[in-house]
Amino acid sequence: xxxxxxxxxDGVLVGAVYGLAAMGxxxxxxxxxxxxxxxxxxxxxxxxxxYFLASAVGLPPYGAVPVTIVIGFVxxxxxxxxxxxxxxxxxxxxSLLSTFSMNMVLIGLGTALFSTSPYNVPVPLPGVTWExxxxxxxxxxxxxxxxxxxxxxxxxxxxxxxxxxxxxVADNREAAELxxxxxxxxxxxxxxxxxxxxSVSGTLIATLFPFTVLSGGAYELKSFVVTVLGGLxxxxxxxxGGVALGLIEGIATPFMPVxxxxxxxxxxxxxxxxxxxxxIFAFTxxx
Amino acid sequence: xxxxxxxxxxxxxxxxxxxxxxxxxPIIWHIWRRPFTWLIALVxxxxxxxxxxxxxxxxxxxLLLAAVYITLASNLNIVLGYTGYVNFGNIxxxxxxxxICVYLVSEWLWPLSAAALIAGISxxxxxxxxxxGILRLRGAFFALATIGVNEAVKAFVSNxxxxxxxTGIYLSLEVYEPLGxxxxxxxxxxxxxxxxxxxxLFLSYAIKSSKFGLxxxxxxxxxxxxxxLGVHTPLYKALAxxxxxxxxxxxxxxxxxKTGIIExxxxxDLTRSIETIVxxxxxxxxxxxxxALGAFLYEELRGVxxxxxxxxxxxxxxxxxxxLGIVLFAPGGLxxxxxxxxxxxxxxxx
Amino acid sequence: xxxxxxxxxxxxRFGGLQAVHDLSLTVLDGEILGLIGxxxxxxxxxxxxxxxVYPPDKGRIVFKGQDITGEPPYRIARHxxxxxxxxxxxxxxMTVLENCTVGACxxxxxxxxxxxxxxxxxxxxxxxxxxxxxxxxxxLTTAGKKRLELARALSARPELLLLDEVLAGLNxxxxxxxxxxxxxxxxxxxxxxxxxxxxxxxxxxxxxIVVLNLGGKLAEGTxxxxxxxxxxxxxxxxxxxxxAASRGV
Numbered sequence: 010x011x012x013x014x015x016x017x018x019d020g021v022l023v024g025a026v027y028g029l030a031a032m033g034x035x036x037x038x039x040x041x042x043x044x045x046x047x048x049x050x051x052x053x054x055x056x057x058x059x060y061f062l063a064s065a066v067g068l069p070p071y072g073a074v075p076v077t078i079v080i081g082f083v084x085x086x087x088x089x090x091x092x093x094x095x096x097x098x099x100x101x102x103x104s105l106l107s108t109f110s111m112n113m114v115l116i117g118l119g120t121a122l123f124s125t126s127p128y129n130v131p132v133p134l135p136g137v138t139w140e141x142x143x144x145x146x147x148x149x150x151x152x153x154x155x156x157x158x159x160x161x162x163x164x165x166x167x168x169x170x171x172x173x174x175x176x177x178v179a180d181n182r183e184a185a186e187l188x189x190x191x192x193x194x195x196x197x198x199x200x201x202x203x204x205x206x207x208s209v210s211g212t213l214i215a216t217l218f219p220f221t222v223l224s225g226g227a228y229e230l231k232s233f234v235v236t237v238l239g240g241l242x243x244x245x246x247x248x249x250g251g252v253a254l255g256l257i258e259g260i261a262t263p264f265m266p267v268x269x270x271x272x273x274x275x276x277x278x279x280x281x282x283x284x285x286x287x288x289i290f291a292f293t294x295x296x
Numbered sequence: 297x298x299x300x301x302x303x304x305x306x307x308x309x310x311x312x313x314x315x316x317x318x319x320x321x322p323i324i325w326h327i328w329r330r331p332f333t334w335l336i337a338l339v340x341x342x343x344x345x346x347x348x349x350x351x352x353x354x355x356x357x358x359l360l361l362a363a364v365y366i367t368l369a370s371n372l373n374i375v376l377g378y379t380g381y382v383n384f385g386n387i388x389x390x391x392x393x394x395x396i397c398v399y400l401v402s403e404w405l406w407p408l409s410a411a412a413l414i415a416g417i418s419x420x421x422x423x424x425x426x427x428x429g430i431l432r433l434r435g436a437f438f439a440l441a442t443i444g445v446n447e448a449v450k451a452f453v454s455n456x457x458x459x460x461x462x463t464g465i466y467l468s469l470e471v472y473e474p475l476g477x478x479x480x481x482x483x484x485x486x487x488x489x490x491x492x493x494x495x496x497l498f499l500s501y502a503i504k505s506s507k508f509g510l511x512x513x514x515x516x517x518x519x520x521x522x523x524x525l526g527v528h529t530p531l532y533k534a535l536a537x538x539x540x541x542x543x544x545x546x547x548x549x550x551x552x553x554k555t556g557i558i559e560x561x562x563x564x565d566l567t568r569s570i571e572t573i574v575x576x577x578x579x580x581x582x583x584x585x586x587x588a589l590g591a592f593l594y595e596e597l598r599g600v601x602x603x604x605x606x607x608x609x610x611x612x613x614x615x616x617x618x619x620l621g622i623v624l625f626a627p628g629g630l631x632x633x634x635x636x637x638x639x640x641x642x643x644x645x646x
Numbered sequence: 647x648x649x650x651x652x653x654x655x656x657x658x659r660f661g662g663l664q665a666v667h668d669l670s671l672t673v674l675d676g677e678i679l680g681l682i683g684x685x686x687x688x689x690x691x692x693x694x695x696x697x698x699v700y701p702p703d704k705g706r707i708v709f710k711g712q713d714i715t716g717e718p719p720y721r722i723a724r725h726x727x728x729x730x731x732x733x734x735x736x737x738x739x740m741t742v743l744e745n746c747t748v749g750a751c752x753x754x755x756x757x758x759x760x761x762x763x764x765x766x767x768x769x770x771x772x773x774x775x776x777x778x779x780x781x782x783x784x785x786l787t788t789a790g791k792k793r794l795e796l797a798r799a800l801s802a803r804p805e806l807l808l809l810d811e812v813l814a815g816l817n818x819x820x821x822x823x824x825x826x827x828x829x830x831x832x833x834x835x836x837x838x839x840x841x842x843x844x845x846x847x848x849x850x851x852x853x854x855i856v857v858l859n860l861g862g863k864l865a866e867g868t869x870x871x872x873x874x875x876x877x878x879x880x881x882x883x884x885x886x887x888x889x890a891a892s893r894g895v
Contacts, residue, residue: 044439095624100435101434101435101439102380102435105439106382106573107620107623107624109570110618110620110623111616111620112616113613113615113616114617114620117610117611117612117614230444233440233444268455269455271444272448272452274444275445275447276448278440278441278444279441282433283429283430507758510744510747510759511751511752513737513740513744514740514748517738517740518737520735521731521735521737522752523718523720524699524723524729525748525752525753526720526723526724526749526756527748528752
């Protein structure tokens with residue numbers, strides 16, 4: 010029984026990272042009504058950033074975290090201007106296809122450069138032992154950092170002028186524009202922010218598991234499930250949804266082969282979309 | 297209930313006009329005399345005769361692939377082009393149809409035509425049931441759900457032992473005997489695929505010319521307005537989704553029968569799914585000609601790229617850039633450009 | 647005169663806002679009922695409730711004796727209710743003809759494609775769009791788009807037409823033209839429920855008027871009664887000058 014509990018606690022820890030990733034996705038959706046299909050590529054970006062910063066530059070693993078935030082942000086802003094700017098406000102079809110095609114380009118380049126071989130970043134961190142089960146230090150650290158970054162995001166959104174501008178544009182872009190807010194710049198900032206969140210979560214995931222260029226897809230699916238659980242446009246809900254997904258995975262893993270995970274997640278995704286269109290955690294919405 | 301006087305007159309005129317159809321379905325009546333119908337028939341005939349007349353196996357193989365893609369693209373157009381719903385996971389019909397057909401032929405020793413037909417019908421039915429569920433999801437959610445469908449079905453099939461699990465099903469040469477041996481079978485299957493391709497072009501054209509198609513196009517323009525105007529949006533979307541599954545499932549069955557093996561990765565290849573979307577966008581979203589043209593051109597392009605060593609790694613990148621370029625700068629695709637320059641052509645083609 | 651539409655005690659709440667509260671109204675066969683009130687009074691919400699865009703929290707909506715409360719919009723259209731929108735919703739990529747054909751094929755008329763074209767020509771003639779049938783809806787002027795909304799709704803051969811600020815954004819000439827069209831529609835036997843802010847139009851067109859304020863019914867009566875009702879004047883029309891009042895505006 011304690012085995013299942015250990016698995017659950019472990020799942021919750023990883024779930025915090027899922028939540029962080031999903032916050033990036035849900036933020037972009039909430040602000041500009043765009044589903045960012047480069048999300049997976051951003052996660053992979055964060056993973057490889059960790060690898061190169063740790064091995065090539067010799068940075069301590071968790072030192073890469075702030076660097077990845079910056080890299081992710083910059084790449085996100087670039088993606089915004091290339092693929093998103095012209096299609097914001099047009100039919101959903103267009104932004105879906107443009108972000109998706111950007112994703113294809115990025116992953117395609119990644120595959121050409123790094124092939125599909127697995128990469129790994131070993132992070133020596135002592136774990137915590139309880140009742141004969143060890144919770145790896147990396148899991149605990151990842152969860153702590155995820156919550157920390159989520160907290161910083163909260164501060165940014167609710168205690169700074171930029172955050173206020175972002176929330177204003179999310180609420181009503183035209184009104185914000187009329188009030189003198191440079192909405193286009195706010196949009197690109199928000200997109201960069203969402204990408205940064207995805208990237209840094211990729212970095213954290215890379216401290217936990219080995220990865221390949223194609224790993225983004227699985228985590229992107231998880232992010233969508235979480236986003237839907239939390240309700241689109243609701244960052245706090247995304248965090249809770251992430252923990253919930255981690256919980257579910259924790260309960261399921263002892264009893265089910267891992268190749269069944271996509272099926273379970275997909276069914277959950279559909280069920281929540283149909284039964285709880287506003288998200289199960291919609292009550293955590295702030296505004 | 298007083299009816300509008302002049303509407304009364306209009307309705308009477310309308311009733312008289314109905315009699316003109318003489319019991320033939322109005323759709324058939326409308327498109328029978330249109331030149332585009334003959335154009336489709338001509339294309340089908342060309343595909344069938346050109347390789348056959350010269351016993352040209354290389355041409356046949358090349359055209360076979362093109363025919364498969366034209367089938368996939370024109371059927372995808374029914375959902376993507378007409379209703380605007382992005383079926384990212386459209387390849388699932390192809391793969392599932394392939395599996396059902398191959399399984400029936402190899403395990404139950406069914407004749408090919410029956411197996412392919414049943415594959416088409418069952419996938420279509422599944423799509424209808426499933427569609428009723430996921431089509432209430434708007435725009436982006438629907439798109440994501442279709443990706444999820446594809447991945448989930450792939451994962452399921454990989455674990456499904458009766459269908460060979462992760463290794464798939466291999467067809468022994470015996471299955472080609474009822475068709476006159478492997479060499480003859482390849483020709484027969486080719487003609488069947490050409491028939492399905494021609495059928496797909498007819499189908500998407502017929503739908504576009506019908507009341508059903510008008511409803512779909514209205515949904516694509518403005519779903520809420522369409523509902524207010526009386527279009528039964530959930531049913532129509534589900535029907536479109538289901539209809540768009542039928543022929544791709546059949547062609548999947550035929551294709552994998554011809555190939556001789558089917559395994560999860562190749563059957564539910566998401567890249568191929570995306571490429572189909574690129575084809576439709578390239579040719580011109582919502583047009584019958586565009587879907588066919590886009591499929592043909594993309595297939596030729598792909599063939600060139602794959603043989604050039606330098607480009608084969610970048611297949612995904614190039615497809616991505618192409619799609620991005622189309623979305624940003626030419627969302628109407630080729631036919632959009634042509635119709636814009638020469639509006640008269642629009643009356644001739646569809 | 648029989649009641650065509652009976653709305654009884656409908657309410658609708660959106661989060662913290664009670665948009666409509668315990669509202670009842672009746673539209674009689676062949677009449678024009680005006681619906682007026684200050685902005686935010688809940689007028690468009692009432693339309694959306696009748697039309698099936700969302701269901702009421704409480705209350706009933708009965709059309710031609712049939713309970714249509716909470717039915718989806720496409721079913722309500724089939725019953726014989728058509729509606730125009732305050733912010734026009736043309737099917738932009740389609741021609742005027744195609745737009746109206748959608749109305750004819752899927753509304754109460756529910757015609758097949760061929761016969762639908764005939765009905766569309768009639769509707770286009772009534773609103774004055776006969777020359778523009780092959781133009782793309784997106785290329786019309788604002789006035790043209792408003793007329794398209796109307797033609798499209800008419801093509802369905804409805805028995806009740808819901809007009810949501812169909813005169814908004816039109817210049818005086820266009821308004822006059824539209825008023826004539828609306829009268830012609832009513833004379834053909836179609837009842838009309840119309841939301842309007844252009845006072846002289848609604849006063850001259852309506853047989854009766856219902857005044858809404860803060861989600862509830864403030865007053866109901868003939869245009870003359872409404873114009874002189876002190877509550878209505880205070881809430882919406884504004885204090886009239888003494889000379890205007892004595893003229894019975």
